[in-house]
Amino acid sequence: MSSDNQWSADEDEGQLSRLIRKSRDSPFVPVGVAGFVTVVSYGLYKLKHRQDQKMSIHLIHMRIAAQGFVVGAVTLGVLYSMYKDYIRPRFFDVSKK
Numbered sequence: 001m002s003s004d005n006q007w008s009a010d011e012d013e014g015q016l017s018r019l020i021r022k023s024r025d026s027p028f029v030p031v032g033v034a035g036f037v038t039v040v041s042y043g044l045y046k047l048k049h050r051q052d053q054k055m056s057i058h059l060i061h062m063r064i065a066a067q068g069f070v071v072g073a074v075t076l077g078v079l080y081s082m083y084k085d086y087i088r089p090r091f092f093d094v095s096k097k
Contacts, residue, residue, distance in 0.1 A: 026077055026081075027077070027080075028073045028074065028076050028077030028080065029073070029074075029077065031073045031076075032069065032070045032072075032073030032074060032077075033070075035066075035069035035070065035072075035073060036066045036069055036070050038069075039062065039065045039066040039069055040062065040066055043058070043059075043061075043062030043065070043066075044062075046058075
């Protein structure tokens with residue numbers, strides 16, 4: 001018999017605990033998602049008050065702002081990860097000397 005029938009604790013992990021664990025691993029992903037939702041919500045709110053601006057132009061601006069926020073959050077996450085993995089151990093780890 002194979003060991004495929006065995007369960008692990010990871011399979012029973014709930015959605016909330018998985019989200020919390022992944023947020024600890026990469027903290028800028030929830031920031032990017034929150035920023036995306038904020039930009040889209042603001043854009044939809046401002047959709048009523050766009051005066052004489054075309055709908056397509058408004059949607060393009062909203063999309064670019066949302067994508068820019070997500071790309072910025074991912075870039076900050078990568079820079080933070082590089083700092084945590086490479087720069088901080090090099091300068092602040094005295095035990096390697």
